[in-house]
Amino acid sequence: MSDTLREWRLAERPHGEPDADCFELRERDVPEPDANELLIRVNYLSVDPYMRGRMRDTESYAEPWAVGDVLKGGIVGEVTKSESDRYDAGDLVTGRGTWGDYSVMDADDVVPVDPTIADLPAYLGVLGMPGRTAYFGLLNVGDPKPGDTVVVSGAAGAVGSVVGQIAKLNGCRVVGFAGTAEKTEWLTEDLGFDAAINYKATDDYGAALAEAAPDGVDVYFDNVGGPITDAVFTKLNLDARVAVCGQIAHYNDEDMPTGPRKLPLLIATRATVEGLLVHDYATRFGEARDRLTTWVADGDIRHRETVVDGLEQAPDAFMGLFSGDNIGKQVVRVSTPSS
Amino acid sequence: MSDTLREWRLAERPHGEPDADCFELRERDVPEPDANELLIRVNYLSVDPYMRGRMRDTESYAEPWAVGDVLKGGIVGEVTKSESDRYDAGDLVTGRGTWGDYSVMDADDVVPVDPTIADLPAYLGVLGMPGRTAYFGLLNVGDPKPGDTVVVSGAAGAVGSVVGQIAKLNGCRVVGFAGTAEKTEWLTEDLGFDAAINYKATDDYGAALAEAAPDGVDVYFDNVGGPITDAVFTKLNLDARVAVCGQIAHYNDEDMPTGPRKLPLLIATRATVEGLLVHDYATRFGEARDRLTTWVADGDIRHRETVVDGLEQAPDAFMGLFSGDNIGKQVVRVSTPSS
Numbered sequence: 001m002s003d004t005l006r007e008w009r010l011a012e013r014p015h016g017e018p019d020a021d022c023f024e025l026r027e028r029d030v031p032e033p034d035a036n037e038l039l040i041r042v043n044y045l046s047v048d049p050y051m052r053g054r055m056r057d058t059e060s061y062a063e064p065w066a067v068g069d070v071l072k073g074g075i076v077g078e079v080t081k082s083e084s085d086r087y088d089a090g091d092l093v094t095g096r097g098t099w100g101d102y103s104v105m106d107a108d109d110v111v112p113v114d115p116t117i118a119d120l121p122a123y124l125g126v127l128g129m130p131g132r133t134a135y136f137g138l139l140n141v142g143d144p145k146p147g148d149t150v151v152v153s154g155a156a157g158a159v160g161s162v163v164g165q166i167a168k169l170n171g172c173r174v175v176g177f178a179g180t181a182e183k184t185e186w187l188t189e190d191l192g193f194d195a196a197i198n199y200k201a202t203d204d205y206g207a208a209l210a211e212a213a214p215d216g217v218d219v220y221f222d223n224v225g226g227p228i229t230d231a232v233f234t235k236l237n238l239d240a241r242v243a244v245c246g247q248i249a250h251y252n253d254e255d256m257p258t259g260p261r262k263l264p265l266l267i268a269t270r271a272t273v274e275g276l277l278v279h280d281y282a283t284r285f286g287e288a289r290d291r292l293t294t295w296v297a298d299g300d301i302r303h304r305e306t307v308v309d310g311l312e313q314a315p316d317a318f319m320g321l322f323s324g325d326n327i328g329k330q331v332v333r334v335s336t337p338s339s
Numbered sequence: 340m341s342d343t344l345r346e347w348r349l350a351e352r353p354h355g356e357p358d359a360d361c362f363e364l365r366e367r368d369v370p371e372p373d374a375n376e377l378l379i380r381v382n383y384l385s386v387d388p389y390m391r392g393r394m395r396d397t398e399s400y401a402e403p404w405a406v407g408d409v410l411k412g413g414i415v416g417e418v419t420k421s422e423s424d425r426y427d428a429g430d431l432v433t434g435r436g437t438w439g440d441y442s443v444m445d446a447d448d449v450v451p452v453d454p455t456i457a458d459l460p461a462y463l464g465v466l467g468m469p470g471r472t473a474y475f476g477l478l479n480v481g482d483p484k485p486g487d488t489v490v491v492s493g494a495a496g497a498v499g500s501v502v503g504q505i506a507k508l509n510g511c512r513v514v515g516f517a518g519t520a521e522k523t524e525w526l527t528e529d530l531g532f533d534a535a536i537n538y539k540a541t542d543d544y545g546a547a548l549a550e551a552a553p554d555g556v557d558v559y560f561d562n563v564g565g566p567i568t569d570a571v572f573t574k575l576n577l578d579a580r581v582a583v584c585g586q587i588a589h590y591n592d593e594d595m596p597t598g599p600r601k602l603p604l605l606i607a608t609r610a611t612v613e614g615l616l617v618h619d620y621a622t623r624f625g626e627a628r629d630r631l632t633t634w635v636a637d638g639d640i641r642h643r644e645t646v647v648d649g650l651e652q653a654p655d656a657f658m659g660l661f662s663g664d665n666i667g668k669q670v671v672r673v674s675t676p677s678s
Contacts, residue, residue, distance in 0.1 A: 053607075060607040225602055247603040257600045263564055264586040264596070266614030268392075268399040273612040275605030 005030045007100030008071045008314055014055055017252045017322060022055070023071075023315040031104050032081070038110065039081040040093060040103045042334040045311070046074035046124040047318040048158075052251040061277055071099040071314075074128055076113055076120045078337055083107075092337065094123045099314050101334060111289075117297050119305075120337065125158045125329030126303035127292055133245060133278040134162035134221075135288040139170075140281070141243035141274050142219040146171030149213045151232055154223030156183035158329035159245060161191060162292075163221045165301045168192050172219070175212045177205075177228050179324045186327060191302055205231035216240075225249040230260050240271040252322060304328030344369045346439030347410045347653055353394055356591045356661060361394065362410075362654040371420070372443050378420040379432060379442045379449075381673040384650070385413035385463040386657040387497075391590040400616055410438040410653075413467055415452055415459045417676055422446075431676065433462045438653050440673060450628075456636050458644075459676065464497045464668030465642040466631055472584060472617040473501035473560075474627040478509075479620070480582035480613050481558040485510030488552045490571055493562030495522035497668035498584060500530060501631075502560045504640045507531050511558070514551045516544075516567050518663045525666060530641055544570035555579075564588040565598070572601050579610040591661060643667030 004027045011024035033039045051073065054065045065071065075097035079087045084107030087093065095110035097103030113123050125131060137159075144150050150167040154160040155176025164174045164187065176187045176196045184196035195212035202208045209217075209231055216237040222229050226249030236242070250257045266273070281288070295301040306326040308317045311334045321330055343366045350363035372378045390412060393404045404410065414436035418426050423446030426432065434449035436442030452462050464470060476498075483489055489506040493499040494515025503513045503526065515526045515535045523535035534551035541547045548556075548570055555576040561568050565588030575581070589596045605612065620627070634640040645665040647656045650673045660669055 222602065225600065229602065244602045244605045247600075247606065250600065250603050257603070258597055259600045261564065261586075261589065261596045261598045262601070263561065263568065263583045263612070263614075264589050266583045266612065267586065267616060268614070270614040270616055270619060272614075273602070273605065275602075275607070275609040275611075277606060277609055280609060 003030060004028060005101040006311055007098055008311070010055060010065050010067050010069050010071060012067060013057055014052075014252070016254055018052065018055065018315075018319055020315060025312065030102050033083045033104050035083050036107050037083050037104050038079050038087055038093070038107055040075070040077040040097060040105055040110075041080045042075045042077040042097060042101060042103055042311075043337050044076045044121050044124055044307075045097075045099055045314060045332040045334050046128065047314060047321060047330050047332060048073065048130070049246055049248045049251060049321050051318065052322075061279070072096060073099060074124045075103055076123045077103065090338070092120070094128065099311070101311060115337075117293060118303070121305040121307060121329065121331045122296065122303050124331050125305055126162050126296055126301060127289070129278060130158035130329060131162050131292045132281070132285060132288040133276070134159045134166060135292060136278060136281040136284070137243045137245050137276045138163045138166050138219070138221055141276050142167075142221055142241050144170045144172050144219050147173075148218035149173045149175065149215055149237075150219040150221065151175045151177070151209070151213060151217045152221045152223070153177045153228045153232070154246065154248065155187055155193065155196065156327050157223060158326075160221070160223050161187070161303070161328055162301060164193050165191055165295075167219070169295070169300060173213070173215075175209070177224070183327055186304070199228055206234060209235055219243070221245060223248060226259070230262075233260075233262050233265050236265065236269045236271045238269055240269055242271060242273040244273060244275045248322065306330050307333050309333050342369060343367060344440040345650055346437055347650070349394060349404050349406050349408050349410060351406060352396055353391075353591070355593055357391065357394065357654075357658055359654060364651065369441050370443050372422045374422050375446050376422050376443055377418050377426055377432070377446055377449065379414070379416040379436060379444055380419045381414045381416040381436060381440060381442055381650075382676050383415045383460050383463055383646075384436075384438055384653060384671040384673050385467065386653060386660060386669050386671060387412065387469070388585055388587045388590060388660050390657065391661075400618070411435060412438060413463045414442055415462045416442065429677070431459065433467065438650070440650060454676075456632060457642070460644040460646060460668065460670045461635065461642050463670050464644055465501050465635055465640060466628070468617060469497035469668060470501050470631045471620070471624060471627040472615070473498045473505060474631060475617060475620040475623070476582045476584050476615045477502045477505050477558070477560055480615050481506075481560055481580050483509045483511050483558050486512075487557035488512045488514065488554055488576075489558040489560065490514045490516070490548070490552060490556045491560045491562070492516045492567045492571070493585065493587065494526055494532065494535065495666050496562060497665075499560070499562050500526070500642070500667055501640060503532050504530055504634075506558070508634070508639060512552070512554075514548070516563070522666055525643070538567055545573060548574055558582070560584060562587060565596075569599050569601075572599075572604050575604065575608045575610045577608055579608055581610060581612040583612060583614045587661065645669050646672050648672050
């Protein structure tokens with residue numbers, strides 16, 4: 001073990017699209033864990049679109065990061081020093097850590113990882129926060145019924161790819177929007193989506209949707225916002241449900257974005273549009289973990305991770321989320337597990 | 340009884356704001372009621388914003404009116420000929436009739452009216468469809484809790500004025516938006532609203548709302564849309580509920596209106612936005628009728644109607660809804676009850 005670690009800090013707040021100037025890699029001594037804490041060598045680090053919100057200087061559901069703060073996010077890693085009876089050096093765990101070579105975390109804030117069920121990166125995707133977001137968002141907010149048509153934007157992302165597969169397990173017709181032919185092929189060929197629309201290959205999302213979802217849209221799981229969402233809203237069925245999980249098209253907007261007004265469309269359809277945050281379901285995370293683990297172990301849900309190598313690549317991996325570089329979950333490999 | 344009646348037909352579809360050319364008054368012979376039908380002399384006729392939607396050539400929750408169709412709407416009137424055992428000539432009834440001197444209606448489609456509880460026009464407002472809309476929309480979609488702040492747009496209209504008073508009965512702080520000083524004074528002085536904002540007397544709806552609703556907005560009952568709604572959405576509290584009842588600001592738009600995008604605001608608040616149509620609650624209309632009748636009889640809910648005289652004024656009364664001419668329910672007096 002080296003005596004120093006590297007970790008990424010917020011150097012300045014982004015204006016519009018984040019760039020390299022927003023991030024600063026600093027070294028410091030590896031800290032010692034206090035009572036009940038673990039020193040964890042980070043193997044994989046998660047970058048997620050929601051982190052863009054924490055870079056803003058506005059209070060939201062989470063405190064904004066201060067300039068100078070170490071960036072935080074989901075990690076999978078190996079315990080190297082334990083001050084807890086429940087974990088030993090060598091144990092693999094996951095939880096919310098830091099963008100660094102090492103993270104000190106409270107033993108209460110991590111859960112064990114079983115690499116025989118899925119590779120470590122999956123614990124940041126389908127078996128991590130994105131998978132739980134898909135699970136609760138689709139089932140609780142979307143409330144899909146067999147035969148419903150479920151449309152997902154950002155369908156080839158970490159959340160969307162799981163949403164579509166859970167919808168298929170619930171007997172729905174599933175249509176995904178994604179931004180490359182490789183992504184749409186993955187959705188229909190490997191994940192069982194009934195149709196996928198490459199939105200970069202068509203100008204007329206409404207026409208593409210009319211073909212892919214001829215019976216209209218009963219559930220829309222929105223990760224994206226913008227013109228895709230505008231088109232979907234014009235196809236909502238009676239009593240449709242819209243789960244607003246993400247709006248990545250707008251995260252880098254400096255001013256309030258404008259677009260077609262949607263409320264007039266809700267009266268005739270009596271559709272429900274609801275914002276969604278996975279932390280509201282924290283008391284039920286065990287349920288989601290069990291179900292998703294079973295589905296993954298049984299091959300009912302497939303997953304994919306896009307891995308970039310090296311902690312120094314973390315900002316690029318994060319910024320790549322906004323141009324859709326990832327298929328499935330985007331992670332950063334910080335180190336190789338020792339075992 | 341005259342041998343002929345006058346009735347308004349749709350002469351042409353409006354483009355943008357309806358004008359007199361859209362309406363045609365024709366005469367025809369007074370028809371005879373068939374079995375189980377009633378011939379009703381119309382005393383009061385309701386004009387409502389939703390009728391603008393039926394003038395469009397697009398399918399919505401109701402069939403569009405065809406050019407040449409007699410215009411339909413709520414009426415209160417007196418039975419002059421009955422082919423039903425349940426009603427006699429002279430009985431006062433209400434139901435969905437026509438914009439005419441007489442309406443032939445099925446006896447199953449009317450309910451009796453008791454003029455000792457409220458004057459006849461109230462049966463087209465607080466004790467009619469608008470009152471029921473307020474009742475179900477606020478209680479079922481808005482779901483107000485004591486201490487909640489409830490904001491109503493179009494607050495001095497037929498629906499909004501009842502929404503605010505039911506919210507007060509539920510222990511809420513109530514703030515209304517209306518378009519004249521006379522209206523806001525009615526809301527705060529007579530109806531018990533905690534605050535009312537004359538949106539024509541301020542440029543900054545957000546600032547006005549911050550003052551009137553310092554604890555933010557838990558329930559928003561929207562009859563209007565447009566910039567008022569834009570401002571309210573920026574003040575929604577965690578788990579806020581928005582009932583989209585009407586969007587009168589947009590009913591005359593020919594093209595899809597644009598405005599600030601609202602979905603990004605829903606994630607942090609986890610707010611729910613739901614379209615509302617009173618007909619979905621048809622099986623529970625008796626409950627609403629009983630409750631509203633009691634509240635009106637006890638003086639817990641006050642009401643007001645704006646009455647114009649003469650069937651020939653019906654199109655003007657309808658068009659006046661879009662400029663906010665009415666306080667409370669807008670009705671047209673077609674004839675005077677005989678008793």
